[in-house]
Amino acid sequence: MAFSLMCFVLLATFLFMQTLADTSCTDCFVQSRASFYSNSEENGTDAGACGFGSFGATINGGDVSAASSLYRDGVGCGACYQIRCTNGGYCSSNGVTIVLTDQGSGDNTDFILSQRAFGGMAQSKDASTSLLALGVVDIEYRRVSCSYPNKNITIKIDESSSNPNYLAFVIWFQQGRRDITAVQLCETQNFVCKLLERSHGAVWTATPPPSGPLSLRMLFSTEDGDDTWVVPVNNIPEDWKAGETYDSGVQVDQ
Ligand SMILES: *[C@@H]1O[C@H](CO)[C@@H](O)[C@H](O)[C@H]1NC(C)=O
Numbered sequence: 001m002a003f004s005l006m007c008f009v010l011l012a013t014f015l016f017m018q019t020l021a022d023t024s025c026t027d028c029f030v031q032s033r034a035s036f037y038s039n040s041e042e043n044g045t046d047a048g049a050c051g052f053g054s055f056g057a058t059i060n061g062g063d064v065s066a067a068s069s070l071y072r073d074g075v076g077c078g079a080c081y082q083i084r085c086t087n088g089g090y091c092s093s094n095g096v097t098i099v100l101t102d103q104g105s106g107d108n109t110d111f112i113l114s115q116r117a118f119g120g121m122a123q124s125k126d127a128s129t130s131l132l133a134l135g136v137v138d139i140e141y142r143r144v145s146c147s148y149p150n151k152n153i154t155i156k157i158d159e160s161s162s163n164p165n166y167l168a169f170v171i172w173f174q175q176g177r178r179d180i181t182a183v184q185l186c187e188t189q190n191f192v193c194k195l196l197e198r199s200h201g202a203v204w205t206a207t208p209p210p211s212g213p214l215s216l217r218m219l220f221s222t223e224d225g226d227d228t229w230v231v232p233v234n235n236i237p238e239d240w241k242a243g244e245t246y247d248s249g250v251q252v253d254q
Pocket residue numbers: 041042043057058059061062
């Protein structure tokens with residue numbers, strides 16, 4: 001009796017979750033709060049937890065943000081969100097589109113924006129000053145596609161790398177709204193592949209990496225669990241160097 005009741009409860013819970021999944025809309029705005037980096041100049045930060053380096057400070061014109069739970073142990077790095085504040089007196093209806101480059105949480109906030117992005121949610125320059133004076137505001141947000149016109153997905157070899165023993169890199173300029181959930185490096189001659197570790201943020205590492213010219217494979221995942229491997233046309237050359245960037249020759253738009 002108790003067992004069948006438990007089965008019933010489990011089934012009912014499952015059906016309820018299914019209903020939730022079916023009715024949740026990926027384009028809907030979610031209510032939250034946001035603040036800004038009070039110590040930032042105007043732009044973002046090149047010291048963000050994602051490990052993007054200079055990309056983090058200047059990308060998207062400096063409209064970047066730290067996230068708390070949306071950081072998702074680094075999977076959220078590089079994701080784009082439309083964020084608009086809800087104070088009708090100060091806020092524009094479109095708000096700003098930001099790129100996640102860092103991890104951080106404030107007073108019940110999902111986002112800590114660069115000052116530039118925070119002020120950018122305002123209707124005017126005066127409203128922007130008033131908004132910044134508030135410090136923390138109610139917002140609503142939704143995930144949107146990232147867009148990097150005239151850029152291919154680019155591999156930036158981290159300065160900590162040392163050929164041939166240790167390879168660390170981040171992936172710049174990924175368009176669309178999918179997550180990169182796994183990365184493999186394959187030797188181009190015998191196709192031995194190695195699944196890489198996400199060491200932190202957006203940083204992938206291999207100790208040691210496979211040898212020779214390297215073919216990268218990136219697993220793109222959607223929120224509803226649809227996985228696709230994307231294979232760049234360009235290889236990472238055998239003599240890859242710390243600090244260098246390599247054009248993958250591909251871009252995605254979903
Ligand atoms: C912000 O970034 C832009 C490039 O996007 C750069 O021209 C500008 O100098 C930066 N501002 C500061 C204060 O670092």
